[in-house]
Amino acid sequence: MHPPVYLDYHATTPVDPRVLEAMLPYFSERFGNAASRSHRFGWEAEKAVEQARRRIAALAGALPREIVFTSGATESVNLALKGVMEAYRQRGNHLITMATEHKAVLDTVRRLERSGFAVTVLPCRPDGLLDPDCLERALRPATVLVSLIHANNEIGTIQPVAAVGELCRRHGVLFHCDAAQSFGKVPVNVAADKIDLLSVSGHKIYGPKGVGALYVRRQRGAVALAAQMDGGGHESGFRSGTLNVPAIVGFGEACSIAASAMNTEAARLGKLRSRLLERLFGTLVGVALNGTMEHRLAGNLNLRFEGIDAEALLMSMPDIALSTGSACSSASVEPSHVLRALGLSEAEARSSVRVGLGRFNTEEEIDYAAGRTAEAVQKLRSLSPAVHQ
Numbered sequence: 001m002h003p004p005v006y007l008d009y010h011a012t013t014p015v016d017p018r019v020l021e022a023m024l025p026y027f028s029e030r031f032g033n034a035a036s037r038s039h040r041f042g043w044e045a046e047k048a049v050e051q052a053r054r055r056i057a058a059l060a061g062a063l064p065r066e067i068v069f070t071s072g073a074t075e076s077v078n079l080a081l082k083g084v085m086e087a088y089r090q091r092g093n094h095l096i097t098m099a100t101e102h103k104a105v106l107d108t109v110r111r112l113e114r115s116g117f118a119v120t121v122l123p124c125r126p127d128g129l130l131d132p133d134c135l136e137r138a139l140r141p142a143t144v145l146v147s148l149i150h151a152n153n154e155i156g157t158i159q160p161v162a163a164v165g166e167l168c169r170r171h172g173v174l175f176h177c178d179a180a181q182s183f184g185k186v187p188v189n190v191a192a193d194k195i196d197l198l199s200v201s202g203h204k205i206y207g208p209k210g211v212g213a214l215y216v217r218r219q220r221g222a223v224a225l226a227a228q229m230d231g232g233g234h235e236s237g238f239r240s241g242t243l244n245v246p247a248i249v250g251f252g253e254a255c256s257i258a259a260s261a262m263n264t265e266a267a268r269l270g271k272l273r274s275r276l277l278e279r280l281f282g283t284l285v286g287v288a289l290n291g292t293m294e295h296r297l298a299g300n301l302n303l304r305f306e307g308i309d310a311e312a313l314l315m316s317m318p319d320i321a322l323s324t325g326s327a328c329s330s331a332s333v334e335p336s337h338v339l340r341a342l343g344l345s346e347a348e349a350r351s352s353v354r355v356g357l358g359r360f361n362t363e364e365e366i367d368y369a370a371g372r373t374a375e376a377v378q379k380l381r382s383l384s385p386a387v388h389q
Contacts, residue, residue: 005365006321009299009358010153010181015250016206016359022253023208026246034243035234045245052252059255060198060215061189068214068238069248073180074104076199076214077147079228079239080176081108084145084197085117086226088174092142094118098130099341100157101149105178106337109147118142126343127292128157132167145174151182154325154338154354155291156300158186165194174223180204180212184258185266185297190215196223202247206359207254211247214238269299269357272366276301276355279370284377290339290352299357304344305377307384310353316376320369323354 006014026048034049036042050064057064070076085095097109099121106121113119120138125131130148146168151158161177168175176197179188183198184205190198198215202208216238217223231240258265280287286306305313310324325336335349344352357366 002319002368004319004321005361005369007355007357007361007365007369008321008323009361010156010204010354010356011323012203012209013206013358014360015208016254016257018257019207019250019253023246023250026249030245032245034245035232045243048249049243049245052248052255055252055255055259056200056213057215059184059188059259060200061191062198062215063218065236066190066215066218068216068235069243070212070214070239071210071244072203072212073178073199073201074212075239076201076212077102077104077176077178078108079214079225080197080199080216081105081112081145081147082228083225083238084174084176084223085112087224088144092140092144094120094140094142095145095147096120096122096135096138096143097147098122098124098149100124100128100152100155100338101147102153102178102180105147105149124341127295128152128155128338128342129292129295130159130164132160132163135164136167136171139171139173143171143173145176147176147178149181150177150179150188151186151297151300152291152338153181154336155302155342156181156297157291158182158295158297161195162193168196169194181297184255184262185299187262190217191219197225202251202254205254205258207251208247211244211251213251265359266298269361272357272361272363273298273301273355275363276357276366276370279367280374283370283374290342290344301355301357302339302352303355304348304352306351308351308377308380310351312380313353313373313376316380317372320372323356324350324352325354 030044032041032045034045053064053067057067109119148159148164150161165175174196177195178199180201183200196217200213202211227238229240234240288304290302314322335346339349
C-alpha cells in the first residue's frame with residue numbers, strides 16, 4: 001500500500017515543523033495574555049504578538065499597526081465588508097464583487113443585500129479573469145466598495161489587482177482584496193496595488209488553523225471600519241477578544257518562511273504541476289483544463305474528465321486527497337459556482353477535480369497520483385460504454 005498522497009493544499013496545509021516549534025512555548029511557559037500589561041507573562045505574549053504583526057505586515061507591504069488579527073480569512077472578509085458598508089452608510093450603499101468569489105464574500109454580500117445595501121455581482125471572462133472595463137461601467141456615485149479575490153481558490157486564476165486598485169483609487173472607491181489563497185505564494189503589496197483592505201489566513205501558508213488577519217489602510221487617509229465584535233476594544237477597537245497568541249506566533253513564522261521561500265517554492269511547484277499534466281495528458285484523452293494557465297497559482301490545476309462524475313472518481317481513489325471545489329462548500333450538492341461562472345455546463349462542472357500542490361509534495365507522489373488517476377478514470381469509463389477510452 002502506498003501512503004496517502006495529499007493534493008488538496010488549497011483546502012488547508014500541514015503546519016510546517018518550523019512553525020510548530022515557534023508556537024510550542026506559547027502553550028506552556030509563555031502562556032500569558034497579550035492584553036495583560038502589568039507583568040512579564042503578558043509582556044512576553046504582547047512582544048511575540050507584535051513580532052508576528054511585523055512579519056505579516058512586511059509580507060503584505062503594510063505597516064504593523066495596519067494589521068488586525070482575526071480568527072481567519074472568513075472573519076476578516078466579514079469585518080471588511082460589513083464594517084466598511086456600515087461605516088460609510090451616509091456616503092453610499094453600493095458594493096461590487098464578482099461571481100467567482102469565495103462563499104465568504106458572496107454570502108456576506110447577500111447578507112448586506114438583505115440589510116438594504118445594493119450589490120452588483122460581475123461576470124468573469126471564460127478564462128476566469130475580471131474585465132476591468134466591465135468593473136468601471138458598474139461603478140455608481142453610490143459605490144463605496146469593490147471586493148475582488150486575488151487568486152481563486154478553485155481554478156487558481158490570479159486577478160489583475162493592481163489595475164483594479166488603480167481604477168478604484170481613481171474613482172474614490174475602497175478596494176478590498178481576499179488574498180487567502182495568494183498571500184505568501186505570489187507577491188502582494190498593498191501600497192503598490194492600492195489595496196485598502198486585505199484578508200489573509202494562516203492555515204493556507206503552513207501556519208495553524210483558526211488565525212487570520214485583516215489589513216486596514218491607516219496611511220494617506222485611514223479607512224473607517226465599524227467593529228463587528230465588541231467587548232474590550234482589542235486590536236485598536238476593530239476586533240475585541242483575547243488574542244490567540246500561539247496561533248498568531250505561528251502565523252508570523254509562516255509569513256517569515258514564505259517571504260524567503262516564495263520564488264523557489266513557486267518554481268518547484270510549477271515543475272511538479274507540469275509533470276502531473278504531462279502524465280495525465282499523455283495517458284488519457286478527454287481531459288481539459290478549466291481556467292487559464294497564463295495567470296494561475298503555480299500549485300493549482302482544475303481538470304475535467306469527460307464522461308466522469310468527479311465525486312465517483314474521488315471515491316474510487318481514497319489514497320489520493322483531491323477535491324471537487326472549495327472546502328467551505330464541500331457539503332453542497334450543487335455544482336461549483338466558480339466553474340458555472342466560467343460558462344461550463346452542469347455536467348462539465350460535475351466532472352471537474354481541483355488539484356492543489358504544496359510544499360511537501362514530491363515527484364514520486366506526483367507520479368503515483370497521475371498513475372492512480374489515469375487508472376481510475378479508465379476503469380470508470382469502461383463501465384460506461386458510451387464514453388470513449
